[in-house]
Amino acid sequence: MNMSTIHSKADFIGTLNPKAWDAVHPHTPFVFSNAFVELLVADVVKNIAPALADEKLGKMSLDLSKRMAAQATKSMAASWEPGDEICPPWPWPWGPLPDPWRQGDPQPDPWKPIQSAEQIELAHVLTHLSGLTISKEFNADLKSLATGIARGAAGKLAADFEDCGTVPRKPFPKPKGIGYATVS
Numbered sequence: 001m002n003m004s005t006i007h008s009k010a011d012f013i014g015t016l017n018p019k020a021w022d023a024v025h026p027h028t029p030f031v032f033s034n035a036f037v038e039l040l041v042a043d044v045v046k047n048i049a050p051a052l053a054d055e056k057l058g059k060m061s062l063d064l065s066k067r068m069a070a071q072a073t074k075s076m077a078a079s080w081e082p083g084d085e086i087c088p089p090w091p092w093p094w095g096p097l098p099d100p101w102r103q104g105d106p107q108p109d110p111w112k113p114i115q116s117a118e119q120i121e122l123a124h125v126l127t128h129l130s131g132l133t134i135s136k137e138f139n140a141d142l143k144s145l146a147t148g149i150a151r152g153a154a155g156k157l158a159a160d161f162e163d164c165g166t167v168p169r170k171p172f173p174k175p176k177g178i179g180y181a182t183v184s
Contacts, residue, residue: 003121006051009044010125010132034134035075041129042068045142048122053115054152057145064141071135116160119153 042065049061123146130142 003118006044006047006122006125009040009047010128012040033076033079035072035079038072038133038135038138039069039076041132041138042066042072044129045126048126051118051122052149053119054149057148057152060148061145064138064145068133068135068138071138112165114160114164116153116156119149120157123147123149123153 045061045068046065049058049065052058052061126142126146126149130139130146133139133142
């Protein structure tokens, strides 16, 4: 599971529409429609579905994503007009998009994944996404899904941390050919 991709997509929605995060900073005019933001939220929910440990909750997540996408695309088509931009008319403000093959994480990753903690993190992302939708129904469904995921992981959380299997790192190698003088 690539948690950074899931977080990246959720953060991207907030970047596209800073008002969606309920931020305190002043914002610039926004040219994307609510329906497009709903479609982006549906996409993140779709990406969370296969990462869920509970297959039943994964199916519920995928079904919810499909319903959200269907409603969003229907709304997008109904309100199709100039100014409802899917692709922004301005250049990407942060320079070139990052290379997906170069990640900032160490390779290989020295930390072992803790499945129940990842499930809690996915539930947390879903609660954030629930605040980005304008639909009361989808808001409630996303929070309910997040609660189900958290309940399923809560019982295993402490044991998973205890049995995580993370080992201490190896010490840095000493430089070869350099003698160290002792100070007395």
